[in-house]
Amino acid sequence: MNIEPFITPEVRDRLSRPTGDGGSCLPNTCYTDPAWLELENERLFARTWMFAGCLDQIAEPGDAFPTTIAGKPVVLVHGHDGEIRAFHNVCRHRGAIVVEEPCSNQTVLTCPYHAWAYSLDGALRTRPHFEGANRHDLSRSGPGLVPIRLGRWFRMIFLNLDGQAAPFEDFIATLANRLPKHDLGALRLYKTVEWEFKANWKLVFENYFDNHHIPTIHPRLNAFYPLSKRSAFQIDGGLLRTEYLIDEPQKGRGVGLPWYPGLTGDQARFAGGYFLFPSCCLQLWPDQLTVFQLFPIGPEHTVENLHIFLIGEATTDPAYAEAAQSVADMWDELNREDIGAIEWMQTGRHSPAFDGGVLSDIWDRQAQHFANLIVEAMT
Numbered sequence: 595m596n597i598e599p600f601i602t603p604e605v606r607d608r609l610s611r612p613t614g615d616g617g618s619c620l621p622n623t624c625y626t627d628p629a630w631l632e633l634e635n636e637r638l639f640a641r642t643w644m645f646a647g648c649l650d651q652i653a654e655p656g657d658a659f660p661t662t663i664a665g666k667p668v669v670l671v672h673g674h675d676g677e678i679r680a681f682h683n684v685c686r687h688r689g690a691i692v693v694e695e696p697c698s699n700q701t702v703l704t705c706p707y708h709a710w711a712y713s714l715d716g717a718l719r720t721r722p723h724f725e726g727a728n729r730h731d732l733s734r735s736g737p738g739l740v741p742i743r744l745g746r747w748f749r750m751i752f753l754n755l756d757g758q759a760a761p762f763e764d765f766i767a768t769l770a771n772r773l774p775k776h777d778l779g780a781l782r783l784y785k786t787v788e789w790e791f792k793a794n795w796k797l798v799f800e801n802y803f804d805n806h807h808i809p810t811i812h813p814r815l816n817a818f819y820p821l822s823k824r825s826a827f828q829i830d831g832g833l834l835r836t837e838y839l840i841d842e843p844q845k846g847r848g849v850g851l852p853w854y855p856g857l858t859g860d861q862a863r864f865a866g867g868y869f870l871f872p873s874c875c876l877q878l879w880p881d882q883l884t885v886f887q888l889f890p891i892g893p894e895h896t897v898e899n900l901h902i903f904l905i906g907e908a909t910t911d912p913a914y915a916e917a918a919q920s921v922a923d924m925w926d927e928l929n930r931e932d933i934g935a936i937e938w939m940q941t942g943r944h945s946p947a948f949d950g951g952v953l954s955d956i957w958d959r960q961a962q963h964f965a966n967l968i969v970e971a972m973t
């Protein structure tokens with residue numbers, strides 16, 4: 595299937611028009627139709643670098659962590675040789691999932707169905723009873739787990755399913771070159787917070803770029819740093835960003851926790867939010883880095899994770915426990931406010947009175963730009 599039934603000439607026209615002059619966004623069907631999500635999995639998520647998880651989730655040799663990318667089961671593995679690898683999490687025998695739950699201290703990955711065992715480098719080791727009862731295949735000549743191209747940036751792991759994306763270093767440089775030179779090597783994963791809701795994944799990011807909603811949806815955030823001090827997200831190709839200097843950190847963002855080493859002057863006041871198309875979304879504050887990860891379960895059903903990274907001992911020292919928990923609480927409150935709005939927008943996409951929206955030239959150009967990036971990537 596191709597995208598033309600969804601992206602008609604009329605849709606292309608409104609995507610190409612300025613937001614102040616009839617320009618608009620994707621049609622409702624791109625938020626409600628399972629066929630469009632299938633196309634996104636195939637033509638968007640599988641073709642690019644997708645954030646897949648954190649090194650902390652497979653911190654030790656022998657750790658394995660199952661997850662999904664583009665709707666496909668994959669597994670991240672920390673080998674005893676120290677290598678971090680990723681594989682399609684599917685047994686070459688009859689297609690069972692090999693690793694169902696995060697696990698540690700593994701020397702092999704054993705399929706739960708008929709016990710084919712794979713080395714942590716993916717090679718097939720044994721096939722019990724494969725040639726008849728008690729006639730095991732120990733030849734190691736059978737098919738191994740299928741590897742997936744992997745890129746690493748500090749504690750973040752990215753995968754490219756189709757193996758054809760541009761080099762990872764080029765992809766991540768767009769973001770890395772823009773960030774202030776904080777010592778991201780000091781970060782450790784503190785906690786992953788999860789939410790699940792009835793809305794399309796794209797609305798999460800469209801809401802993320804939309805600073806317009808801060809006074810109405812986030813009264814506490816607006817009291818801390820009002821819309822009048824903010825500008826719209828800057829658009830720079832596949833990178834959208836909002837950056838500002840805070841006068842005083844607020845609870846949950848910069849109070850009571852260690853900061854990145856060596857922050858001085860404006861660096862110590864810097865806060866930024868970044869979205870690198872199509873799925874890498876993170877926030878940098880003086881004491882933390884937070885990374886969103888979305889799992890589209892269906893066109894109207896998304897699981898959202900927020901990985902909260904803090905500086906070194908803040909993740910383990912009980913002296914920081916309360917301040918660290920306040921970070922998770924702050925994000926939970928903020929995100930629940932957003933999820934309400936995201937679900938409103940999802941409901942609206944079933945109305946015949948809405949299709950693409952009437953957009954602000956200031957605050958909504960980002961959503962239209964995102965729509966154009968999607969169409970361009972999928973064409």
Ligand code: FES
Pocket residue numbers: 685686687688689690705706707708709710
């Ligand atoms: S499906 Fe995995 S061993 Fe049979």
Ligand SMILES: [Fe+2]
Pocket residue numbers: 801802807811812932
């Ligand atoms: Fe928000």
